Amino acid sequence: MVDMVPRMVGNDAERLAIRTRGLTKTYGEGAAEVRAVRGVDLEIEAGSFVVMLGPSGSGKTTLLNLIAGIEPPSAGEIRVDGVDLAGLDEEQRTRFRRNSVGLIFQFFNLIPTLTGSENVELIAELTGGGERASEMVGRVGLAERGDHFPAQLSGGEQQRIAVARALAGAPHLLLGDEPTGALDLDTGRKVLALLREVAVERDQTVVLVTHNAVIARMADRVLGMRDGRIVSDELNPEPVDADQLEW
Ligand SMILES: Nc1ncnc2c1ncn2[C@@H]1O[C@H](COP(=O)(O)OP(=O)(O)O)[C@@H](O)[C@H]1O
Ligand SMILES: [Mg+2]
DSSP states (O other): OTTHHHHHHHHHHHHEEEEEEEEEEEESOGGGOEEEEEEEEEEEETTOEEEEEOOTTSSHHHHHHHHHTSSOOSEEEEEETTEEGGGOOHHHHHHHHHHHEEEEOTTOOOOTTSOHHHHHHHHHHHTTOTTHHHHHHHHTTOTTTTTSOGGGSOHHHHHHHHHHHHHHTOOSEEEEESTTTTSOHHHHHHHHHHHHHHHHHHTOEEEEEESOGGGGGGOSEEEEEETTEEEEEEEOSSOOOGGGOOO
């Protein structure tokens, strides 16, 4: 019986992809101090598809960057994919990010001097998944166009390459910061449908932050953010397919 207790705690912790307590991020000091994230308590279950909504300046990007290990918190606890991020130094956070997190940004952030496929290969090699690169480029439907440079690809194609890159390391967690912000409606829907499909296939946890409330309709759970705090938290009983979204 005695060893049951830690085992149950362990299972419980594994089910949670993200757990924060009093998570806080402050930039600057004195009169210039900005409290971007103000004491966030959050638990996100592994395998869920979460959309975080909030107006510009509400702290969405900052919170996502804390979860991704891009920045260290100023205070509070944060555990992602079983790792205590507040206790890591910069080098350890970089390793964590490579191994556990796939990131997708509004403006794609591809390396312009590498072809689409090379952008994916670079990350795949860093994460020890070199053989996955061409598979991933095929998976996002760009096998034919992979040898083009980012400037020769449309926005939607660039974002699909970015999705392939994010997935190349087989991360448990996919994070998107306004991933459809620079795409037209139809292209945005296709990218979201692809994200959802691949995440379900691979049992990945997805957290997308956006100011576009329509995207929330496809989420399992919708968080609202304002002034650095989570101000609403709702489960969506019937998520719709991405191709039914209108904006
Ligand atoms: N590196 C930074 N230095 C100083 N202030 C920042 C920095 N990053 C974000 N902020 C501030 O933190 C607040 C939250 O910003 P952000 O997380 O980017 O919000 P959102 O993504 O919701 O638009 C804003 O007031 C912003 O100006
Ligand atoms: Mg932002």
